[in-house]
Amino acid sequence: MEIKLKRDFSAVYLAKKSKFNPNTCHAEVFMEKISHNRFKKMLKLLLGISVCLIVAGFSWFLGRALPVVGAPVFSIFIGILCAGIFSRPTPNVLFETLNLDDGIKFTSKKLLQYSVILLGFEMNLFNAAAMGRQSAVAIICVLTAALAAAFIMGKILKLSDDTVTLIGVGTAICGGSAIAAAASVIRAEDRDVARSVSTIFLFNVAAIFIFPFLGRSMGMSDMSFGMWAGMAINDTSSVVAAGTAWSSLAGNNTALQTATVVKLMRTLAIIPVTLFLAVYTSRNRKDKKTGKFNFVKVFPWFIVFFAAAAVINTFAEIPLEITRNLGIAGRFGIVAAMAGIGLSTNFKSLFVNGVKPILLGLCCWVSAAAAAVIMLKVSGVL
Numbered sequence: 293m294e295i296k297l298k299r300d301f302s303a304v305y306l307a308k309k310s311k312f313n314p315n316t317c318h319a320e321v322f323m324e325k326i327s328h329n330r331f332k333k334m335l336k337l338l339l340g341i342s343v344c345l346i347v348a349g350f351s352w353f354l355g356r357a358l359p360v361v362g363a364p365v366f367s368i369f370i371g372i373l374c375a376g377i378f379s380r381p382t383p384n385v386l387f388e389t390l391n392l393d394d395g396i397k398f399t400s401k402k403l404l405q406y407s408v409i410l411l412g413f414e415m416n417l418f419n420a421a422a423m424g425r426q427s428a429v430a431i432i433c434v435l436t437a438a439l440a441a442a443f444i445m446g447k448i449l450k451l452s453d454d455t456v457t458l459i460g461v462g463t464a465i466c467g468g469s470a471i472a473a474a475a476s477v478i479r480a481e482d483r484d485v486a487r488s489v490s491t492i493f494l495f496n497v498a499a500i501f502i503f504p505f506l507g508r509s510m511g512m513s514d515m516s517f518g519m520w521a522g523m524a525i526n527d528t529s530s531v532v533a534a535g536t537a538w539s540s541l542a543g544n545n546t547a548l549q550t551a552t553v554v555k556l557m558r559t560l561a562i563i564p565v566t567l568f569l570a571v572y573t574s575r576n577r578k579d580k581k582t583g584k585f586n587f588v589k590v591f592p593w594f595i596v597f598f599a600a601a602a603v604i605n606t607f608a609e610i611p612l613e614i615t616r617n618l619g620i621a622g623r624f625g626i627v628a629a630m631a632g633i634g635l636s637t638n639f640k641s642l643f644v645n646g647v648k649p650i651l652l653g654l655c656c657w658v659s660a661a662a663a664a665v666i667m668l669k670v671s672g673v674l
Contacts, residue, residue, distance in 0.1 A: 340395015
C-alpha cells in the first residue's frame, strides 16, 4: 500500500521550498528529491569555494615572493582577470555553466566575515580599547566630511536624494552593509541601490591597490597606515585586504590589527545613522509605501563575534601557537574572499548608470581620505 505524504508543517514547508506538491507526491519520492537537491546545492557551493581557495593558494605564494604587492592584491587581480576572460559572450558564462556562483558569493561574503572573526584571536582587548579612544574623534570627523561631501556634490550633480544618501552612507560607514541598512529605512528603489553598490565597489577595489602605495609615499608607520585605512576605506573587506598587504611587507600584523579595530569601530556608526534616517523617513516620506526595517538582518553581527574572540584571547590562557595559527587562517580566508570578489566583478555594469554616481563616490572617497590624513596629523600620529 502506497504511503501518502502527511500534511504536517515540516513537509509542507519543505515542499514549498523545493517546489513540490505534498498532495500529489509520494513521501519516499519527495524526500529523495529533497536529498538530491540538497546534494546539488552543496556541490555547487563547494565547487565555487574550491576555485576561490585555489586562486588564494596561488596568490598566497605570490604574496610571499613579492610582499611589496601582497597576497590580497594578487588574489583580487587574478580574480578580476579570470572574470574578464570568461565574461564573453555573456558575463561569467563559465561560472554559471559550472555552478560556481553560489560558492564564489559565499566566499566573498560569509568566509570574509568568518576570517575577520579569526583575526580577533590575535587581538588584545585593552590595546584595542586604547586604540579606539585615540581614533574616536577622528572617525567622527571623517564621517562628517564624507556625508557633507555627499550632500554638497549631490546638489551640484543633481542626483536623487536616495542615491546621494546611499553613496554617502556607504562611503562614510561600511560600504555594502551600510547601504543595505540605509536602503531598508529610506525605502530606496532598486535602481538607486544598484548604482550605489556598484559605485562603492569600484572604490573598494581601487583602495586595495592605491592606499598601500600612497601610505608608503607619505612615509606612514604601521600604526598610522592602519588607522588611515580603517578610517578612510569604504568596505571591511577592502580595509583588511589593504592592511594585510601592508603587513605582509612590514613583517608584522600592526597595520592589519589597527585597521581592523578602527574599521569595526567606524562600522558601529551604522546604528545612530540608521536610527536618524528611520526617524527622518517616517516624518518626511509618508507618501511612500511603508516598509519594515529589520535591524537584526542588516546589522553586521560578525563585529560582535570579533569582539568575543578578542575577549577570549585577552582573558583566556590560549597557547600562542594556537592564536597564531588562527590568525594565519583568518588572513588566508581574507585572500580567498578577495578572489571571490574579483571573480564576481563585472566592470561593464559599473558604468551602466552613467558617470555622475561615480563622480559623487570619488568626491566622498577623497574627502574621507583627506579628512583622515588631516586628523592623523593633528593628533600627532602621522
